Amino acid sequence: MSGVLVFSEREAVRLELLSGGREIASSRRPSLAVALLGPGDEAESCFAHGAEVAYVADDPILEGQQTDVCAQALAQIVRQAEVDLVLIGSTRRGRTLAPRLAQRLGAGSVTGALGLAIREGQVVAQRYSLGGNTVREVAITSPTAVVAVEAGTFEAARVDAKVDGAVVRVPIALTPSRARVIQHRKKQVGAANIEEAERVVCVGRGVEKREDLQIIEALVKALDGQLAGTRPLAYEYGWIPENRMIGISGKAVRPQLYVAVGLSGQIQHSASIRGSRIILAVNKDKNAPIFAMADYGIVGDLYDVVPRLTQALQQAY
Amino acid sequence: MHIAVCMKQVVDLEHIRIRPDTREPVLDGLPVKFGDFDKNALEAAVRIKEADQTSKVTVVAGGSGKLRDTVKEALAMGADEAVLLIDPAFEGADSGGSARLLAAAIEKLGDVDLVLLGEGSADEYSGEMPARLAELLGMPQVTYVRELEIIQGGGIRATQDLEDELEVIEADLPAVVGVTSELNEPRLPPLTAILKAAKKPVQQWTAGDLGVTADVVGAAAAKAVTLSNRAPEQTRKGLVYEDPAQGIVEVVKALRREGVLQS
Numbered sequence: 001m002s003g004v005l006v007f008s009e010r011e012a013v014r015l016e017l018l019s020g021g022r023e024i025a026s027s028r029r030p031s032l033a034v035a036l037l038g039p040g041d042e043a044e045s046c047f048a049h050g051a052e053v054a055y056v057a058d059d060p061i062l063e064g065q066q067t068d069v070c071a072q073a074l075a076q077i078v079r080q081a082e083v084d085l086v087l088i089g090s091t092r093r094g095r096t097l098a099p100r101l102a103q104r105l106g107a108g109s110v111t112g113a114l115g116l117a118i119r120e121g122q123v124v125a126q127r128y129s130l131g132g133n134t135v136r137e138v139a140i141t142s143p144t145a146v147v148a149v150e151a152g153t154f155e156a157a158r159v160d161a162k163v164d165g166a167v168v169r170v171p172i173a174l175t176p177s178r179a180r181v182i183q184h185r186k187k188q189v190g191a192a193n194i195e196e197a198e199r200v201v202c203v204g205r206g207v208e209k210r211e212d213l214q215i216i217e218a219l220v221k222a223l224d225g226q227l228a229g230t231r232p233l234a235y236e237y238g239w240i241p242e243n244r245m246i247g248i249s250g251k252a253v254r255p256q257l258y259v260a261v262g263l264s265g266q267i268q269h270s271a272s273i274r275g276s277r278i279i280l281a282v283n284k285d286k287n288a289p290i291f292a293m294a295d296y297g298i299v300g301d302l303y304d305v306v307p308r309l310t311q312a313l314q315q316a317y
Numbered sequence: 318m319h320i321a322v323c324m325k326q327v328v329d330l331e332h333i334r335i336r337p338d339t340r341e342p343v344l345d346g347l348p349v350k351f352g353d354f355d356k357n358a359l360e361a362a363v364r365i366k367e368a369d370q371t372s373k374v375t376v377v378a379g380g381s382g383k384l385r386d387t388v389k390e391a392l393a394m395g396a397d398e399a400v401l402l403i404d405p406a407f408e409g410a411d412s413g414g415s416a417r418l419l420a421a422a423i424e425k426l427g428d429v430d431l432v433l434l435g436e437g438s439a440d441e442y443s444g445e446m447p448a449r450l451a452e453l454l455g456m457p458q459v460t461y462v463r464e465l466e467i468i469q470g471g472g473i474r475a476t477q478d479l480e481d482e483l484e485v486i487e488a489d490l491p492a493v494v495g496v497t498s499e500l501n502e503p504r505l506p507p508l509t510a511i512l513k514a515a516k517k518p519v520q521q522w523t524a525g526d527l528g529v530t531a532d533v534v535g536a537a538a539a540k541a542v543t544l545s546n547r548a549p550e551q552t553r554k555g556l557v558y559e560d561p562a563q564g565i566v567e568v569v570k571a572l573r574r575e576g577v578l579q580s
Contacts, residue, residue: 066457066486067448067458067460068451068452068457068458071448071452091479091480092460092461092477092478092479092480093479095443095444095445095460096444096447096448096458096460096461096495097448098445098448099412099416099443099444099445099446099448099449099452100448100449100451100452100458102413102445102449103413103416103448103449103452103453104452106413106540107413107540108411108413108539108540108541108542109412109413109445109541110443110541111443111444111445112442112443112444124544127443128442129440129441129546130328130330130333130342130440130441130546131330131333131439131440131442133330133333133335133342133548134335134340134341134342134546134547134548134549135546135547135548135549136441136543136545136546137543137544137545137546138541138542138543138544139541139542139544140540140541140542141539141540141541141542142540177457178456178457178488178489178492179457179458179459179486179487179488179489179492180486180487180488181484181485181486182474182485182486182487183484183485184482184483184484184485185482185483185484186481186482187481187482187483198577198579199577199578199579223578223579224579231498235498235499242478242480243480243481248442249436249437249442249497251480256576256577257572257575257577257578266331267330267331274549277575277577278572278575278577279553280568280572281557286557286559291555291557292551292555293551293553294553294555294557295553295554295555295556295571296554296556296557296558296564296567296568296571296572297555297556297557297558297564298557298558298561298564298565298568299557299558299559299561299564300561300564304561305561305564305565308561308562308565309565309568309569312565312566312569313569313572313578316569316572316573316578
């Protein structure tokens with residue numbers, strides 16, 4: 001292993017990956033570098049998290065962050081930096097960029113990685129498989145490995161001794177994309193960071209009406225937690241902001257306490273909550289799969305159980 | 318416009334059993350079907366065809382065994398014809414190998430303007446295929462598309478759904494598009510359509526037909542090699558209370574004991 005290169009368009013994920021890169025490769029002393037597409041203003045925070053080199057590629061063609069041109073730029077940086085492991089944040093952009101880059105490099109890749117290690121000189125990643133029923137362990141055998149890592153897999157940590165990082169400006173030659181961003185808009189969803197919450201309450205189809213979410217919100221408040229929902233609630237009904245959707249196509253969470261209310265726990269959902277320390281489920285169907293993966297369960301109608309649970313929790317403090 | 322829809326036959330995930338001794342999944346004899354996202358991609362293609370009758374929809378399907386049966390549903394939903402990629406040489410392919418295979422099939426079709434796929438397959442959900450395929454074919458790609466329209470005079474306009482933002486992207490054709498389930502509600506074909514589907518042309522292409530060999534697309538070419546695939550160990554307590562009154566009391570006590578409530 002000679003070098004690790006990190007890329008993510010999101011700062012928080014970028015810093016996590018730098019810490020992860022340091023962790024997995026600590027005994028082998030590979031170089032740790034970051035790729036920045038744009039002016040490179042983020043280099044200092046990367047150095048504070050252990051990056052030794054920031055490779056900066058700045059070109060107006062990169063502005064729309066089209067994956068095909070980003071892949072071209074990163075491929076050129078990978079060749080110049082001579083790295084053998086590229087870590088990309090497994091956001092939707094990253095899940096698209098990683099395979100495009102891998103294909104360009106003729107490399108093996110894994111997306112949605114939940115764990116990563118170097119074993120006998122080989123990159124080994126874990127990811128969910130078979131709809132979340134299993135965890136697949138995959139070894140990447142190509143000279144360069146590309147892994148898109150889920151947010152929260154590593155914890156961002158500043159280095160003790162400040163790294164005297166170098167900014168290397170990479171001359172790149174890009175073919176413009178045949179796709180153009182013509183409009184860019186933020187979703188009207190409000191800030192939410194359910195991935196970092198200590199306590200998360202997730203609701204499913206068991207809630208019958210939008211107004212009934214009040215019952216759940218009272219529980220969220222009593223727990224000082226965050227509200228989340230399954231895919232139908234976020235996308236089909238639009239009752240929960242989309243950035244609060246938990247599931248294999250949404251976010252994965254690993255809070256201290258995860259409370260599942262009125263959701264059955266289909267495998268696509270349960271894969272995304274496995275990292276939770278304690279799982280509590282409330283469901284009226286005692287055969288709901290969620291109970292099979294819960295630490296605590298209460299069989300009952302959420303309209304009856306949740307208000308009483310909320311009250312009991314309020315009294316518990 | 319010629320639209321190719323790539324579809325993958327997968328085992329029905331709801332029926333997977335885990336062997337308690339080895340924690341390995343039991344996949345033999347399970348029912349198979351196309352993934353839900355794949356059907357969103359097909360539905361999008363069929364709607365484009367309904368708006369422009371000169372269009373043609375070809376399903377390019379991967380899988381084994383019962384694929385010839387499975388593909389009937391796609392034909393009944395409105396695809397004009399299907400190409401099945403079946404060959405023992407394809408087994409053990411990684412995402413790079415599968416992309417090569419699909420790229421070879423699309424190149425053999427020759428005149429494809431738009432390649433549609435689901436955002437991820439039902440089983441692995443790696444989401445790698447649209448991007449790898451686009452890179453191989455030298456096309457632009459838009460992934461996680463929740464709105465899609467054809468622009469008069471050529472090209473597509475697609476709304477890409479990123480976690481906290483939406484991007485409207487225009488791309489020249491040919492292009493590769495990966496779609497989300499928000500794009501549409503796939504139709505359930507009526508019985509008459511299922512009967513008619515039996516008469517639609519289905520071809521089977523092997524490695525030889527595509528001019529590829531096992532060392533390019535099969536297990537020998539794989540650069541991502543599975544070491545193991547097992548259910549994670551279940552270490553949950555599993556204390557389920559069927560009496561809510563007792564459950565609430567016990568659960569609140571337990572949560573406090575576990576130290577997971579706010580301090």
